[in-house]
Amino acid sequence: MVAVSICMPVYNVGRYLNQCLESISQQTFRDFEVIMVDNGSTDNSFEICQAYTSEDNRFKLYRQEKEGVAAARNTCLKYMKGEYVAWIDSDDWVDRDYLEKLVKTQKETNADIVCIGNKTYMNNQIYLGSHQNKYATYPKCEIPKKDAIGDVFFGMLSLISLWGCLIRKSLYRGFIFSEDNRYDDQGNKFKLYLQANKIIGIPEVAYTYRVREKSITQSNTKLMKFLEEQTTNLEKLIYYVEIANYETSYFYHRYLDWLNKKLAEETVKNDIECQNYLKRRLRLLEIRMDSNC
Structure with a gap:
């Protein structure tokens, strides 16, 4: 081998x-x-x-x-x-x-x-x-x-x-x-x-x-698409730690911090669609946290 x-x-x-x-x-x-x-x-x-x-x-x-x-x-x-x-x-x-x-x-x-x-x-x-x-x-x-x-x-x-x-x-x-x-x-x-x-x-x-201009991670994409892809990955992580019963509270709060940080960014503040999307993710996370307490 x-x-x-x-x-x-x-x-x-x-x-x-x-x-x-x-x-x-x-x-x-x-x-x-x-x-x-x-x-x-x-x-x-x-x-x-x-x-x-x-x-x-x-x-x-x-x-x-x-x-x-x-x-x-x-x-x-x-x-x-x-x-x-x-x-x-x-x-x-x-x-x-x-x-x-x-x-x-x-x-x-x-x-x-x-x-x-x-x-x-x-x-x-x-x-x-x-x-x-x-x-x-x-x-x-x-x-x-x-x-x-x-x-x-x-x-x-x-x-x-x-x-x-x-x-x-x-x-x-x-x-x-x-x-x-x-x-x-x-x-x-x-x-x-x-x-x-x-x-x-x-x-x-x-x-x-x-870092090159045309690489996948550096390519231009709409902010909304970026946020959708990022939250998809992070909520996938949340699902896995729930299944593994591993430090779920810690990761809930990390995701909570991430969502709040994104909401505070100027680009998001200037985009109502992105604001509403992230606020929906926050509400869903809070429901998830309450149900798993």
Whole structure:
């Protein structure tokens, strides 16, 4: 069995793809496979992936009609054979010792999920956040499950993205990415944290996330659509913690804080439709909280 399956949906990223794949091929840790799923690209992305498969048998390529990134992720899950899973977005790149640091920490701690800090590349500049420093504030850098799941609301720990971590494959047993909106990280990763017994954060940075104008998460969308997708994901989380009977009061109040914060934003204040929508979500949450007291 290969140690790590690197899973990567690919769609029209020919401009960035070589940098991403080259950063993977140069990893100091060598026991990995790369599962690339081309999601109906219309540029030269498929051909670039083909070139890597012909040069290195660890790179494996599959193609499907354009069905959305979550569908491509589900195809990745179908073919991965590694003991651990690492997602890398096809327009990002990683440091040469990225996998080495993740695998070494996993072996030392026996963690189910190991996360590492990330840099942001935007407007030809690299920016460092402070989230990775917060990992060291936890004893032995072990992040409580409640904090990891709760990061979905405000992202202070930068833990909700699928990339930037190593996850034990067994956590994916029975796991399917829901395809109901574009924010598939937010709507799915918390399920993995719910199953994890040990979560470690490495207080270093080794993953570079590229912000580009036409990426899915950066594309222009109406505020109402954005709020609908976000609340769908957060209420999905609420449903899961209710089923698991896990810290429901804590997550009710986190969602309550999130809704109130959104209502206080200027863009929402100037949009009656969005105000009314969020107020309806608030009323429904309050009913839910009362019924589960």
